[in-house]
Amino acid sequence: MTVELTAVGGYNEVGRQCTAIKVDDDVFIVDLGLHLDQYIKYTEDEEEDITTTSRRGLRKAGAIPDWTSIKDWKKDVRAIILTHAHLDHIGAVPYLAEIFDCPIYASPFTIALLKQLIEDKNISLENRLVKVTKPVQLTDAVKLELIHMTHSTVDCKMVVLHTPHGAVVVDNDFKIDRHPTLGQPPDFESIKKLSGKVLAHVGECLYAPHQTKTPSESVARKMLEEVLLEENFEGRAVFVSTFSSHIARLSSIMDMGKALGREVVFLGRSMAKYLTAAEEANILSVPRHVQILKYGSQIRKFFKQQKDLSKFLIVCTGHMGEPKAALSKLADGAYPFKFRPGDVVVFSSNVIPMPLIIANREELTRKLRSQQVRIFDGVHVSGHASKEDLRWLMLTLGAKHLIPNHGSPEMTSAYVDIAREAGVKPERIHSLREGDRIVLKP
Numbered sequence: 001m002t003v004e005l006t007a008v009g010g011y012n013e014v015g016r017q018c019t020a021i022k023v024d025d026d027v028f029i030v031d032l033g034l035h036l037d038q039y040i041k042y043t044e045d046e047e048e049d050i051t052t053t054s055r056r057g058l059r060k061a062g063a064i065p066d067w068t069s070i071k072d073w074k075k076d077v078r079a080i081i082l083t084h085a086h087l088d089h090i091g092a093v094p095y096l097a098e099i100f101d102c103p104i105y106a107s108p109f110t111i112a113l114l115k116q117l118i119e120d121k122n123i124s125l126e127n128r129l130v131k132v133t134k135p136v137q138l139t140d141a142v143k144l145e146l147i148h149m150t151h152s153t154v155d156c157k158m159v160v161l162h163t164p165h166g167a168v169v170v171d172n173d174f175k176i177d178r179h180p181t182l183g184q185p186p187d188f189e190s191i192k193k194l195s196g197k198v199l200a201h202v203g204e205c206l207y208a209p210h211q212t213k214t215p216s217e218s219v220a221r222k223m224l225e226e227v228l229l230e231e232n233f234e235g236r237a238v239f240v241s242t243f244s245s246h247i248a249r250l251s252s253i254m255d256m257g258k259a260l261g262r263e264v265v266f267l268g269r270s271m272a273k274y275l276t277a278a279e280e281a282n283i284l285s286v287p288r289h290v291q292i293l294k295y296g297s298q299i300r301k302f303f304k305q306q307k308d309l310s311k312f313l314i315v316c317t318g319h320m321g322e323p324k325a326a327l328s329k330l331a332d333g334a335y336p337f338k339f340r341p342g343d344v345v346v347f348s349s350n351v352i353p354m355p356l357i358i359a360n361r362e363e364l365t366r367k368l369r370s371q372q373v374r375i376f377d378g379v380h381v382s383g384h385a386s387k388e389d390l391r392w393l394m395l396t397l398g399a400k401h402l403i404p405n406h407g408s409p410e411m412t413s414a415y416v417d418i419a420r421e422a423g424v425k426p427e428r429i430h431s432l433r434e435g436d437r438i439v440l441k442p
C-alpha cells in the first residue's frame with residue numbers, strides 16, 4: 001500500500017505542467033501543459049499538425065511533458081485531472097491525452113475551453129470529458145475534490161485526491177484574492193477542512209521570490225480605470241492588449257467600454273475561444289453590441305470599413321509580442337490600418353520572463369514607439385501567489401510532504417526558504433526534477 005509521485009513536467013522549470021500520482025495500483029495525472037517558449041519556437045519552425053510525428057517532435061523540443069517517465073504506469077492511468085484553463089496546464093491535452101485510456105476531469109469552464117482547443121485543432125479525442133461540480137469517486141479508494149481558487153483565469157481549482165493514506169493536493173495555479181471582480185473568493189472552508197489530513201502538497205513557486213502578498217484583481221481593475229476612464233483619449237484609437245484567458249479582466253474592459261461610450265471589439269481567435277467558453281460555462285455574457293472578430297478576414301473588413309476608430313475600444317492579443325498575434329500585425333501594417341501619433345496601446349499584462357517572449361515584446365514596443373503610439377505598460381496584477389499567500393497555504397494544509405513545483409531553480413529555492421522559515425522540517429521538503437519519482441510515506 002503506497003503512494004508514489006512522478007515529476008513529469010514543470011519541476012525546476014516553468015511550463016509543461018504534469019504530475020502523476022500512483023495510489024496503490026491506480027495512477028492519476030494532474031495537468032498536461034505546454035512549455036510556451038519551446039512551443040512557440042517549435043511551431044514557428046514546423047507546420048503545426050497533430051500527428052504522431054509532431055507529438056514526438058514536440059516532446060523532443062521540450063514543448064510538452066516527457067510522458068515516457070511514466071511509461072511503466074501507462075495502463076494504470078485512471079484519470080487526467082486539469083487544474084485550470086491556462087495552456088501551460090492543459091495545452092498538451094490534444095497531443096497526449098489519447099495515450100491514456102481514461103476520462104478527463106475539470107471544472108465546467110476548463111472543459112468548455114478544452115473543447116474549443118480540440119475543435120480548433122480539428123482533432124477528435126477519445127477521452128470522455130467530465131465536468132466536475134462536486135466530489136467524484138474515481139476508484140474504490142480515491143475520491144477527487146476540486147476546491148475553488150482564484151487566479152488569472154476563471155473556474156480555477158486546487159486538486160485534492162483523497163486517498164486511504166491521506167490527501168494529495170496540487171495547488172497550482174492560485175492566488176488568495178478576497179476581492180475578485182468576477183466569481184467567488186477561494187473556498188476557505190474546504191481548504192481549512194484539509195488541515196492535518198494532507199499527505200503531500202505540490203505547491204507552486206512562480207512568485208515565491210516576491211516578498212509580499214499578491215494584490216487582488218480589484219486593484220488591477222482600479223489601475224485600468226485610472227488609465228481608460230481618467231486619461232483623455234478623445235479622438236484617438238485605443239487598444240488594450242491582455243491575456244485572452246483573463247475573463248475577469250475582459251469583463252472589466254467591457255464595463256469600461258460602456259462607461260466611455262466606446263463600442264468594444266475583441267480581435268483574434270484566442271479571444272473568441274476563451275469568451276465562447278466563458279459564455280458556455282455561464283460565467284459571463286457578452287452583450288450583443290460587443291463584436292468578436294475571430295478571423296483575419298473579419299478583422300481586415302472591420303479596419304477597411306471603420307475610418308473613425310475613436311468610437312471603439314479594441315481589445316486584442318499580442319501583448320507578448322507574438323509575431324502572428326493581432327497587435328504585432330497592426331504594428332506591421334498587415335491590416336488596412338495605420339497608427340496615428342497619439343493613438344494608445346494599453347498593456348494590461350506583464351512580460352512573462354522567458355527569453356523569446358522578452359525579445360518579441362521589445363521588438364513590438366520599438367515598432368509602436370516608432371509610430372509615436374502612447375504606451376501604458378504593466379496595467380496589471382499577477383494571478384500567482386506571492387510569499388505570504390504561499391506561506392498561509394502551506395501552514396494551513398500542514399502536509400507531511402511538501403513538493404515545490406511550477407518554478408525555475410531560483411523560484412523553487414525561494415519556496416523552500418519560505419517553508420523552512422515557517423518551520424517545515426527539511427526532510428519533509430522534496431525538490432524534484434523532471435523524471436524523478438518518490439514514495440510518499442504516510
Ligand SMILES: [Zn+2]
Nearest residue numbers: 084086151173
Ligand atoms: Zn495559470
